[in-house]
Amino acid sequence: MAGTGKNEETKTLAEEADSLWLITFAGSIWAVHFLVCYCATAVICAKLGGDAAAILMLRLALGGVTLVALVGIAFVGWRSWLQWDFLDDWDYVHNLARKEDRHEFLGHASFLLSIISFIGVIYVSLPVLFLETCQ
Amino acid sequence: MTMASTLTGSAPDSENVYPPTEEMLARPVDSETTQRGAEELRETWKTPKGFRYLTAVNNSEVGKWYALSAFFFMMCAGVLGLLIRVQLAVPGNDFLSADRFNQFFTMHGSAMMFLFAVPMFEAISILLLPGLLGARDMPFPRLSAYGFWCFIIGGVFVMGSILFGVAPNSGWFMYPPLATEADGIGSDIWLLGLSFIEVASIAAAVELIVGVLKCRPPGMRINLMPLYGWYVLVVGGMILFAFPPLIAGDFLFELQRSFDWPFFDPERGGDPMLWQHLFWIFGHPEVYIIFLPSIAIAAMVVPTAAQRPIVGYSWIVLSAVGTGFLSFGLWVHHMFTTGLPSMSLGFFSAASEAVVIPTGIQLFAFVATLMVGRVKMNLPMLFIAGALAIFTAGGLTGVMVALAPFDWQAHDTYFIVAHLHYTLFGGMVFPLMAGVYYFYPFFTKKTLADRTGRIVFWLMFVGFNVTFMPMHFTGLMGMPRRVYTYPSVMGWDLLNLISTIGAFIVASGFVLFAIDLLRPRGKQPLAARNPWKAGTLEWSHNVPEENWGSRSVPYITSRYPLWEQENIVERMDAGRYYLADAPGHRRETLVTTVLDARPIQCLRVTGPAWITILAAAFTGGAFIFPTFHWYPPAILCGGAAIACVIYWLWTATSQIPEKEKEMRDVGLSLKLPVYASGPDSVGWWGVWITMLGDATAFASLVFGYFFYWTARPDFPPAGIEHALAGPLTLGVAALVASWAAIYGARVLNRQGKVATARSLLVAAPLLAVVGSVLFYVSVAGSGLEPTSHVYPAIIWAVMIWTIVHTGGGVIMQCYCLAGTLFGKVTPEHDSDLWNVTLYWHFVCLTVVVAGLTIGLMPRVM
Numbered sequence: 001m002a003g004t005g006k007n008e009e010t011k012t013l014a015e016e017a018d019s020l021w022l023i024t025f026a027g028s029i030w031a032v033h034f035l036v037c038y039c040a041t042a043v044i045c046a047k048l049g050g051d052a053a054a055i056l057m058l059r060l061a062l063g064g065v066t067l068v069a070l071v072g073i074a075f076v077g078w079r080s081w082l083q084w085d086f087l088d089d090w091d092y093v094h095n096l097a098r099k100e101d102r103h104e105f106l107g108h109a110s111f112l113l114s115i116i117s118f119i120g121v122i123y124v125s126l127p128v129l130f131l132e133t134c135q
Numbered sequence: 136m137t138m139a140s141t142l143t144g145s146a147p148d149s150e151n152v153y154p155p156t157e158e159m160l161a162r163p164v165d166s167e168t169t170q171r172g173a174e175e176l177r178e179t180w181k182t183p184k185g186f187r188y189l190t191a192v193n194n195s196e197v198g199k200w201y202a203l204s205a206f207f208f209m210m211c212a213g214v215l216g217l218l219i220r221v222q223l224a225v226p227g228n229d230f231l232s233a234d235r236f237n238q239f240f241t242m243h244g245s246a247m248m249f250l251f252a253v254p255m256f257e258a259i260s261i262l263l264l265p266g267l268l269g270a271r272d273m274p275f276p277r278l279s280a281y282g283f284w285c286f287i288i289g290g291v292f293v294m295g296s297i298l299f300g301v302a303p304n305s306g307w308f309m310y311p312p313l314a315t316e317a318d319g320i321g322s323d324i325w326l327l328g329l330s331f332i333e334v335a336s337i338a339a340a341v342e343l344i345v346g347v348l349k350c351r352p353p354g355m356r357i358n359l360m361p362l363y364g365w366y367v368l369v370v371g372g373m374i375l376f377a378f379p380p381l382i383a384g385d386f387l388f389e390l391q392r393s394f395d396w397p398f399f400d401p402e403r404g405g406d407p408m409l410w411q412h413l414f415w416i417f418g419h420p421e422v423y424i425i426f427l428p429s430i431a432i433a434a435m436v437v438p439t440a441a442q443r444p445i446v447g448y449s450w451i452v453l454s455a456v457g458t459g460f461l462s463f464g465l466w467v468h469h470m471f472t473t474g475l476p477s478m479s480l481g482f483f484s485a486a487s488e489a490v491v492i493p494t495g496i497q498l499f500a501f502v503a504t505l506m507v508g509r510v511k512m513n514l515p516m517l518f519i520a521g522a523l524a525i526f527t528a529g530g531l532t533g534v535m536v537a538l539a540p541f542d543w544q545a546h547d548t549y550f551i552v553a554h555l556h557y558t559l560f561g562g563m564v565f566p567l568m569a570g571v572y573y574f575y576p577f578f579t580k581k582t583l584a585d586r587t588g589r590i591v592f593w594l595m596f597v598g599f600n601v602t603f604m605p606m607h608f609t610g611l612m613g614m615p616r617r618v619y620t621y622p623s624v625m626g627w628d629l630l631n632l633i634s635t636i637g638a639f640i641v642a643s644g645f646v647l648f649a650i651d652l653l654r655p656r657g658k659q660p661l662a663a664r665n666p667w668k669a670g671t672l673e674w675s676h677n678v679p680e681e682n683w684g685s686r687s688v689p690y691i692t693s694r695y696p697l698w699e700q701e702n703i704v705e706r707m708d709a710g711r712y713y714l715a716d717a718p719g720h721r722r723e724t725l726v727t728t729v730l731d732a733r734p735i736q737c738l739r740v741t742g743p744a745w746i747t748i749l750a751a752a753f754t755g756g757a758f759i760f761p762t763f764h765w766y767p768p769a770i771l772c773g774g775a776a777i778a779c780v781i782y783w784l785w786t787a788t789s790q791i792p793e794k795e796k797e798m799r800d801v802g803l804s805l806k807l808p809v810y811a812s813g814p815d816s817v818g819w820w821g822v823w824i825t826m827l828g829d830a831t832a833f834a835s836l837v838f839g840y841f842f843y844w845t846a847r848p849d850f851p852p853a854g855i856e857h858a859l860a861g862p863l864t865l866g867v868a869a870l871v872a873s874w875a876a877i878y879g880a881r882v883l884n885r886q887g888k889v890a891t892a893r894s895l896l897v898a899a900p901l902l903a904v905v906g907s908v909l910f911y912v913s914v915a916g917s918g919l920e921p922t923s924h925v926y927p928a929i930i931w932a933v934m935i936w937t938i939v940h941t942g943g944g945v946i947m948q949c950y951c952l953a954g955t956l957f958g959k960v961t962p963e964h965d966s967d968l969w970n971v972t973l974y975w976h977f978v979c980l981t982v983v984v985a986g987l988t989i990g991l992m993p994r995v996m
Binding site for chain 1: 354356357358359444448449450452453456457459460461463464475476477478479480481482484485486488489492493691692693694730731845846
């Protein structure tokens with residue numbers, strides 16, 4: 001009830017905090033992965049650019065970071081898939097004025113974002129796979 | 136967090152009903168009540184007349200001024216574009232001198248970006264959002280007005296400089312050393328004038344984000360929100376993370392221009408590349424900040440043209456949010472030729488390709504909607520179709536230049552000019568034109584001429600392609616951007632001449648459009664209320680015009696209420712829904728929860744005022760005088776601006792309601808509190824969002840510090856002094872203590888321990904002043920000379936940034952102290968304390984990070 005008012009906002013947010021965060025998780029993992037790749041490469045190339053061993057280490061380390069990021073996004077994707085609960089009612093429109101629709105909608109959107117972020121992470125890590133030197 | 140005591144006097148729950156039952160909504164309202172409510176609302180929301188018209192803050196007035204000013208600046212920038220084309224029409228032309236040509240292309244780009252594209256988004260959103268959300272107004276009307284006045288003052292200043300021949304002339308991205316070394320005040324006008332306007336943009340972003348999150352009508356859950364709202368949310372968020380790096384960059388740049396601090400001077404340890412990074416961290420998301428709101432217009436026009444709900448609502452939300460994220464990983468694709476490691480280029484190239492996916496998804500969703508609907512090719516839809524064609528072409532050349540090896544060939548040629556105009560015309564101008572035609576009846580209650588509109592479309596569409604298609608070839612043939620003339624032997628003559636002819640065709644389209652837009656329409660009959668048979672809430676507007684926004688705020692249960700909720704317009708008109716009257720003649724709107732839009736507050740919003748104009752004028756002075764190195768008047772203006780803002784806040788925000796009016800009966804058996812504090816209040820959200828942007832700017836400064844460390848072997852230089860450890864540690868400690876004091880004051884005040892809270896409120900500013908002084912001494916007393924090398928310069932910059940923030944914090948703490956002393960802040964009404972504490976959370980973070988960066992890092996490195 002709106003009138004019970006007291007801490008309505010806090011309450012709803014607490015209920016749905018998970019799914020609100022969920023929608024930003026996959027994209028944030030992509031962003032962190034991207035920044036780590038960019039910063040690590042910038043520092044290593046600037047400070048130890050000529051050192052082949054350092055670059056190999058860098059590539060291996062970034063490969064590890066990529067795997068962690070992919071696993072993280074896959075986990076978020078799985079959580080959002082559960083929240084979407086598609087196979088329950090085959091609903092992908094979520095246009096009704098119900099709590100359930102709002103809940104599943106956030107899961108659905110977050111699931112799609114996980115896919116995009118997953119592809120994004122793979123794209124961004126391709127240079128690490130293929131390039132053997134800074135130049 | 137307990138909000139319990141804010142609601143003293145709250146009625147027992149049993150009296151409140153939400154959501155309303157169908158039976159309640161079906162109950163008729165007697166015509167006398169309807170009439171009385173309408174008269175009260177009309178009186179409350181009337182626009183000031185005569186000279187006082189300027190004091191209006193209503194979204195419909197401010198939005199109109201905003202949009203028309205942005206359109207005016209766009210026409211000015213368009214004229215500059217035409218003059219550029221005249222100069223380039225034939226080889227060896229001397230129509231413009233090289234310097235004037237430089238000023239013109241710089242101002243063409245800068246004005247189109249900063250004075251047209253971004254402000255136009257803000258203007259249209261301010262005009263539309265309350266309508267889309269069935270709200271009375273935006274949550275902070277005076278902030279919108281303040282933003283507008285800042286924009287117009289800054290815009291006239293920057294644009295006017297061209298009439299005096301002193302406009303910036305180093306290109307719209309102002310690369311050092313060209314721009315740092317440029318003679319005259321052009322670069323300063325750009326830096327200060329546009330920083331000033333960026334402040335207005337951030338103000339608008341705050342307003343729009345809070346509007347979308349907190350001012351939706353009851354029942355409009357987040358899955359029912361119009362797609363335009365989603366886009367506004369994403370774009371607002373992007374502004375918060377994109378503009379601050381540029382503001383930080385401007386801050387460093389202007390310190391170099393005015394005081395010779397060598398941030399971008401390689402001879403003293405600086406690096407011009409830092410500017411390029413900061414500029415493009417802003418500049419690339421900026422492209423999407425322009426593109427997304429325009430495509431949002433398409434998301435409104437397309438379902439109406441197809442007469443059915445959008446296909447793939449979740450997919451469009453995904454693409455808006457996904458684009459928002461990915462667009463921050465693209466900035467280096469503007470810097471492919473700067474010699475960065477190719478592995479780094481690879482990351483950005485990959486991300487640039489990845490962003491195509493979400494961008495493509497939304498276009499496919501539109502096409503799918505059109506395919507399954509019965510499309511009426513009305514005029515707005517014609518512009519959308521043109522937009523899709525042009526944008527797709529621009530997107531494809533974008534995929535090409537996102538590949539580093541191709542970019543190395545095409546960089547800085549007319550190929551890029553062609554690419555960027557295809558994306559901006561297709562992604563912004565055409566959808567915007569569609570929006571103007573589509574929403575014109577909503578804005579003015581009249582229609583634009585259909586036949587003229589079709590002529591305008593074909594002039595623009597044909598003219599655009601004639602102008603820019605040949606530029607792909609001139610570019611591939613090697614013509615560089617920004618040359619004021621070229622010799623005939625290069626073989627670019629014919630292509631350039633064609634482009635110039637095309638430019639005049641486009642221009643004639645705009646002139647025709649402007650005539651139709653602005654001609655008086657006194658005798659023209661009023662437009663139909665819902666001329667396009669759309670399904671979204673803004674088409675429940677009143678014809679002839681009323682200023683109240685929404686006659687009564689509806690209860691929403693669908694994405695397209697006008698299609699799917701029977702009788703909704705009749706019920707709104709009758710005042711069957713919420714807030715159908717204004718007994719105290721106060722401007723009010725509903726505040727609802729973020730996810731499910733349950734009503735939680737009846738917010739009293741601010742009305743017409745001179746103070747916003749005064750505040751904007753003084754803020755303008757604080758930015759504009761330094762252009763001419765007139766610092767005393769600038770400081771005076773800054774002080775006066777702060778005084779104006781304090782007066783404005785004190786007299787108009789977080790007012791404690793009269794004893795018996797704590798709860799407002801908003802209709803349909805619902806009583807809502809008038810006052811709210813903490814996360815329940817819109818002010819708290821406003822502070823939170825503003826400070827997020829502020830923290831981003833600070834993070835950019837810190838990024839600069841580490842950038843120098845990465846890029847320069849002599850950072851910090853061997854044997855140089857560092858900030859003094861003793862005063863710095865004590866200073867940080869005192870500032871953290873000040874934060875603890877204000878936090879404690881908030882908690883104790885809420886518990887009713889007012890006397891203790893007050894003593895903490897006395898201690899807090901004292902601690903903050905002591906801390907700030909120590910912080911200053913730790914740098915100033917260390918013998919670090921900011922002009923000598925970039926290391927001391929960046930330390931000074933971080934220190935100045937920090938103490939400006941603690942200084943602001945001191946003013947706010949004193950404001951709260953005065954609040955408790957004069958009864959503006961009580962244990963039950965403490966929103967000022969909540970907001971200031973929130974500000975101090977961020978200041979505390981800034982202080983600690985600043986302390987570690989300038990104190991600890993150099994000793995570790």
